[in-house]
């Protein structure tokens with residue numbers, strides 16, 4: 001699929017340039033192995049620092065010192081972990097730039113690393129892990145470093161699926177296997193070995209309701225302990241969680257954007 005070179009980018013920060021700019025300029029992300037390599041190859045920390053510094057100046061002018069210090073710390077943490085894990089997942093991408101017209105689909109934006117690591121303190125690695133709307137596979141790459149049986153991503157965009165697969169080839173793994181499936185989440189039948197599910201703003205409305213119904217059905221067919229990590233609890237309003245899920249923890253995301261809640265059956 002051809003990506004428009006003028007597709008909208010909606011956050012001016014260095015990692016957007018590092019991730020999405022390459023993605024948009026490469027035109028045929030999904031078709032060219034070489035362009036995928038350019039898109040997903042991690043930046044060296046030196047390049048990341050240079051790119052970050054260049055973008056901090058306008059940010060400082062608009063937001064002041066304290067916000068800029070937080071922003072810089074977040075960006076450098078992100079660059080460090082991308083480099084350490086050998087993956088490239090940063091950036092923000094609007095669904096329209098990927099040709100996705102589903103009105104309930106949320107844009108691509110990865111969970112910040114510190115929040116992922118914090119969330120993993122509440123997760124045990126027995127069974128299999130599922131990330132709904134896995135994007136470029138950041139959460140999957142962290143999960144793959146744990147001894148899960150399988151680490152599974154479901155993603156509506158084929159371009160993002162390809163990038164997630166490339167990232168998973170590159171990163172260090174100690175799980176049994178990894179798989180990334182291009183599918184709208186409401187069509188996905190939850191396998192009976194899935195014991196941990198991660199959500200970060202993937203979709204809302206009827207898609208979210210159907211997905212919760214599918215999870216509930218899977219538990220009814222194969223009763224088991226299940227942990228659900230949900231980043232951005234605002235979107236949980238209206239979801240059918242009463243009576244079968246218990247909230248066991250809630251904390252602020254490390255980038256201060258949202259709350260993260262942990263639910264267990």
Ligand SMILES: C[S@@+](CC[C@H](N)C(=O)[O-])C[C@H]1O[C@@H](n2cnc3c(N)ncnc32)[C@H](O)[C@@H]1O
Pocket residue numbers: 102104105106107108109110111131132133134135136137138139154155156157160183184185186199200201202203207
């Ligand atoms: C906010 S991003 C989260 C990415 C990743 N889970 C993370 O935390 O780093 C939301 C992702 O959900 C995907 N998505 C949106 N609607 C979807 C759907 N119906 N089925 C599967 N994925 C979907 C988007 O393409 C995007 O990659």
